[in-house]
Amino acid sequence: MNPRILIKIGGQAFENEDGFKELAAAIKAIRNIELIIVHGGGAEISQALNDAGRNTAFIDGIRVTLAEDIKIVENVLSGTINQRIAGWLEKNGVACLRMSGKTQNLFVVTPMTRRGQALGYVGKIEHVNPNVVIETLKRGVVPVVSPISADEKGLSYNVNADSAAAALAAGAQCTDLVFVTDVPGVMIDNQVRSKLAVEEAQVLIADGTIKGGMVAKLESAFEALNQQVPRVHIIRWQGPRTLSNLIHQKSIVGTIITF
Numbered sequence: 001m002n003p004r005i006l007i008k009i010g011g012q013a014f015e016n017e018d019g020f021k022e023l024a025a026a027i028k029a030i031r032n033i034e035l036i037i038v039h040g041g042g043a044e045i046s047q048a049l050n051d052a053g054r055n056t057a058f059i060d061g062i063r064v065t066l067a068e069d070i071k072i073v074e075n076v077l078s079g080t081i082n083q084r085i086a087g088w089l090e091k092n093g094v095a096c097l098r099m100s101g102k103t104q105n106l107f108v109v110t111p112m113t114r115r116g117q118a119l120g121y122v123g124k125i126e127h128v129n130p131n132v133v134i135e136t137l138k139r140g141v142v143p144v145v146s147p148i149s150a151d152e153k154g155l156s157y158n159v160n161a162d163s164a165a166a167a168l169a170a171g172a173q174c175t176d177l178v179f180v181t182d183v184p185g186v187m188i189d190n191q192v193r194s195k196l197a198v199e200e201a202q203v204l205i206a207d208g209t210i211k212g213g214m215v216a217k218l219e220s221a222f223e224a225l226n227q228q229v230p231r232v233h234i235i236r237w238q239g240p241r242t243l244s245n246l247i248h249q250k251s252i253v254g255t256i257i258t259f
Helices: 017-028 042-051 067-091 131-138 161-171 198-206 213-226 242-247
Strands: 004-009 034-039 096-100 107-114 117-128 142-146 176-181 195-197 231-236 254-258
Touching (some): 017 242, 034 067, 034 131, 034 161, 042 067, 067 096, 067 117, 067 142, 107 161, 176 213, 176 242, 198 213, 213 254, 231 242
Parallel strands (some): 004 176, 034 142, 195 254
Antiparallel strands (some): 231 254
């Protein structure tokens, strides 16, 4: 089987066209790679909500999304950011297909709660229908996926992009799930942990050593491993050879999550 890698892009991992030009070069340099991109857009969502006079609250790194917020969030994720990423990659020679969790019911969701608290229009993925993604890969095209999804009635929900990445990596039977972030990996005592077992990570989350957005990222890593995704990585992009080094399991700064 060809390497089938899902990259979840978050934070400031690729801030401008130069970053995506480098990513495009990395994709084109590897023969027979199948690549899926899932993206978030937290900073731009926060800015758009702020511009609209909306307050933003988070519970364990997950954005509370009220009825007044969801249209703004969808416009930013499935419109502005999704179009920009696909456009920059295509400009640099990588064929892409834009989609979201709503495309052919890629993700079907129900409302999520966290520690007994309602999160509004935040969805928990109940079903993954990966055929649209797999068929796109067969054509040699990169799916660029916004995590905005819908319930069975077609109502839009904001889905945490890390959770969407984990669910799709499992559903599409990816060989690797790679969270590309603006930090070099999971930091413990100001040091990058090259490997982190699920059991230890859960303890570090429980005692508050690991907190904020990294909690959601690690929980998504746990989900992916539980659903038989072989390798999960949390890394910062490290230049044009990042993908090649990762595929061939060469030395790379970052954290591999293991059982």
